[in-house]
Amino acid sequence: MNQKIKFLLLAAIFISGFCSLATELVVIRQLSTFVGTTVVTTAIIIGCIMSFMAWGYYHGSTVSLTFLPVRKKIYSSFIRLACFLILASSFVLLAAYFSCFYLLHIQNAPLRTFLFCLIFLSFPAYFFGNITSLLCRYLHKYNRNYTGRILAVDTLGSVLGSLLSTLVLMPFIGVNYTIVFLVVLCILTASFFAKKFHLFTWIFIPLIALILNHSLLLEKIFGIVENNAVSTIAILNVDKGKSKLMILNDTFASKISQDENLLFQYVVFIENQFIKTLPKNKKHKILVLGAGGFTMGKDDIFNDYTYVDIDNTIKFHAEKHFLGIPLSKNKKFVAHDANQFLNENSEKFDLVILDSYSSITPSPSLITHEYFSRVKNHVADGGIMVANIATKPNFSDKYALKIDNTLRSVFITNLHSQIIDKFNPWDTHAPDVNIVYTWYNFPNEGNIYTINKNTLPWDR
Secondary structure, three states: OOHHHHHHHHHHHHHHHHHHHHHHHHHHHHHHHHHOOOHHHHHHHHHHHHHHHHHHHHHHOOOOOOHHHHHHHHHHHHHHHHHHHHHHHOHHHHHHHHHHHHHOOOOOHHHHHHHHHHHHHHHHHHHHHHHHHHHHHHHHHHOHHHHHHHHHHHHHHHHHHHHHHHHHHHHHHHHHHHHHHHHHHHHHHHHOOOOOOOHHHHHHHHHHHHHHOOHHHHHHHHOEEEEOOOOEEEEEEEOOOOEEEEEEOOEEEEEEEOOHHHOOHHHHHHHHHHHOOOOOOOOOEEEEEOOOOOOOOOOOOOOEEEEEEOOOOHHHHHHHHHHOOOOOOOEEEEEOOHHHHHHHOOOOEEEEEEOOOOOOOOOHHHOOHHHHHHHHHOEEEEEEEEEEEEEOOOOOOHHHHHHHHHHHHHOOOOEEEEEOOOOOOOOOOOOOEEEEEEEEOOOOOOOOOOOOOOOHHHHO
C-alpha cells in the first residue's frame, strides 16, 4: 500500500468522524424545535446513533477486504450518508414529518423522538460505523501499527466535528448551510473512491441539499429569518395582516397588533396590571427573563428594562423584522443564559417577569427549585415577580402538579395564580393555557385565623 492510499484512507476516517459528530449535533439542534431540548430526548438521539453505529462496526468486520469492494462500499456509503443527512436534518422535511405525528396524535416527545431516530438516523449511523470499520481493517491488514493512528484520527475528526459545527459553522453560516456543508463534504469524500466521474450524482445531491436548506425558501415557507445553534426565529404576518407574530423554536414567542384583542392575553394582563400601574415617583428597574420580541413594556420609555435571552441575534431580528424600530434608550439587552445571568448579577429589580416557558417542552434548567430561588433573590423589597407558565389549570398532568409545587416551595407565602385563558375544569385532556403566577416580596409572619384567635376586626 503506497502513502497516497494510506493518506486517503486516514482522511476518509477523519471525515467520517467529523461528519458523524457534526450530524448528531445538527440533528439535536433541529429536533429541539419540535420536541424540545431535554436530557431524555438527547439521550434517545445519542443512544440510537451509537446503537446503529455499533451494528455498522460489526457488519464492517464481516465483508471481504479486497480493495475494489472496499472502495465501492466506501463510495456508496458516503453517497447514502449525504442523502440521509438531507432527509434527517432539513427543516422543511422535519416540519412535514412532525405534522404527520400531530395528525396521528403522537404527542409524547420521547416517543416522537424515538420513532424519528429509528426511521431517519439508523441508516446514517450504520454507514458511519461501517465506513470506519472497513477502513480500519484495511489499514490494519497492511500495517498493524496503524491501530493507534486510526483511533487518533477518528477521535480528532469527532472532536473537530463537534467544536467546529457548534462554535463556527452553525453560529456564522446557520444550521441550514451547515447541513449543505456536510453534504458537500460527504460527496467530495465519495468522489475520491469513485472509479469514474459521476457528474449527475455529485451535482444533483448537493443541489437538492441547497434548495431544501436555502434561506430564501425557509423564509418564504416558514418566515424563518435566523436558524443558528441556539434558535430558529420566524416572523409571520397573521390575522389577515393585522398582526405580526414572532416564533422561536416552534413556539409563539411574541405578537404585535394595533388591535388589543388580537394580542396574547397574558401579555395584555401583565402590561395592564403590573407595568402600566407602576408609580411615577421614580424610575423602576424591570427584569424580563425571556426577551422574545421585546413586547413586555414595549411602549414604556420611562422605566429601566433589562431583557435577558440566550440568543444574541434576537435583538437584531426583533428590531429589523418584528418591531421595525430600535429599542428605546431605557431598554438594555443581555445575551446570556438566564441561570448564569442570575448567578453572576447581584442587582435587585422592582419587577421580575419570567416569560421563557415553551408550551412544547420547557427548558429543564428553568423550572427547578434552584432557579426560582435565584429569581427570588433578585426581587427588591416590596417588588413583584410575575411568571407566565403554560400548563394545565386543573392539574391533570404531572407537569402541572410539579411546577406548581416547585413554585410554592420557593415562594412559600404571598403567591397568587391567575388563569388567563378560558378552559374547561372538567376536561382532563384539555390543552395547556397561560397561568400567571405572581409573588409579592412583602413581609408575612405566617399568621392564620382560628376559632380561638381571630383578629379580623383589627386586620382591615
